Amino acid sequence: MNILLCPDSFKDALSAEQAAQAMARGVHSATPSAQTHCCPLADGGEGSLDALIAATGAERCQATVQDALGRPRQATWGWLGEQRTAFIELAEASGLQHLSIAERDALHTSTFGVGELFLAALDQGAEKALLLLGGSATNDGGAGMLQALGARLLDQQGNQLPPGGAALAALATLELAGLDPRLAMLDVEAAVDVDNPLLGERGASAVFGPQKGASPEQVAMLDDALGRLAEVSAHELGEDYRDLPGAGAAGGMGFAARAFLGATLKPGIEMIMQQANMPALLESADLVITGEGRLDGQSLSGKTPIGVARAARRLGKPVVVLAGSLGEGWQACLEEGVTAAFALADGPMTLEEALPRTAELLSARSESVIRVWTSSRTS
Structure with a gap:
């Protein structure tokens, strides 16, 4: 099983590289034998x-x-x-x-x-x-x-x-x-x-x-x-x-x-995915996990998870988005190739409480995604 991990940064919490590594820890907690490829991304902004x-x-x-x-x-x-x-x-x-x-x-x-x-x-x-x-x-x-x-x-x-x-x-x-x-x-x-x-x-x-x-x-x-x-x-x-x-x-x-x-x-x-040779990475992936601090209707204007989802859709690859929060209009992203999206919080918490826990929460959500994914493939 090959999992492509290609998040953007989580502002004020994790760089894209740190986010990808947190995802990888969660994936391997669920399935130690999984093959992961970390490809930190960005959309032209910070990082x-x-x-x-x-x-x-x-x-x-x-x-x-x-x-x-x-x-x-x-x-x-x-x-x-x-x-x-x-x-x-x-x-x-x-x-x-x-x-x-x-x-x-x-x-x-x-x-x-x-x-x-x-x-x-x-x-x-x-x-x-x-x-x-x-x-x-x-x-x-x-x-x-x-x-x-x-x-x-x-x-x-x-x-x-x-x-x-x-x-x-x-x-x-x-x-x-x-x-x-x-x-x-x-x-x-x-x-x-x-x-x-x-x-x-x-x-x-x-x-x-x-x-x-x-x-x-x-x-x-x-x-x-x-x-x-x-x-x-x-x-x-x-x-x-x-x-x-x-x-x-x-x-x-x-x-x-x-x-x-x-x-x-x-x-x-698009520029950064081109440099990262994203088509080849997607071709070999069974599942793609991406994410950033917030997913909402404005993400359609060119944010990282949507760029990834659109590219993955052309190859028929499933994409899961893990976001710090899901804002108004995020459901529109499901029409752009996003298979499913999840917020990181595991209970009521303020932003100040969530930021120090971002890596922990990202790992936990990634682990849950992989457990569901592997279960569905073997059932």
Whole structure:
């Protein structure tokens, strides 16, 4: 019996790798002879870099870059030397997790450090880059990244704009001649876990700005500023990407990746499953167990369990989802290839009580699933 264990992380509790190992312990408690394959996954958000490195055996590299507030930090990126491919996670440089709640400042946070990660990859000889766009603390439309890569964003007086999304309201000229020429030969794919456009009610500022510290008044200001970036960019490039699905990802980095790096935007889970050679893993599996912190109707937009279930359905493989909680609309996931879904809690408990027990509960649920599964196969 071959069991494929491919969860996402359980936020604030377990990494995807830790979750997979907890599942494996439960499987082996039920059936010690079972063959398990752990394949940690992610959907482009938190943990995606670790999932890619685990799936591919990529080298873990370090670079000193600026964080979202311009402070130095050691950021990790991945390198597949044989394929000349770099894995760049925006959150490693400009992630919300590196800021305290008091430091969250959507008006002034910058993606400059992401550009520095690109430079490190280019110096290594990268010919392809997979850019992971989840978890940003920024709302600057990728302006900081462009500045790090050599572009000049100027106001009416010819002065370079300061860091942050708010400064884009004063953008008058976008000079791209200074962009690192190696970018022209770099094939970029950007992993997105949302389909939001750049602007408007579903745009980067309105939907994601508040969690990055923006007040309602600042959300409106930032949306106008990103609109200015879109307008000037369209004039410079001859194409307008403001309405592209995914342009609003990571504070507008989806927009910048497509417009200035020529990136292909694709669902993060599809990108990571491709790197993990998921079709081959699914082909040899008798049962697939996946999971994440919450399964609900929003999971259909491209979250890990649904990506796994859709791929498994094409091969007729059963999929069980173990989630920290089952939210409103989770039943819709049953139409996407999910065979069954279970919440982890074994009784009434608060989130604070559940988090320290996540590994224990995940193992217990996995054991129960396997006991039922093996019983059904032998009856």
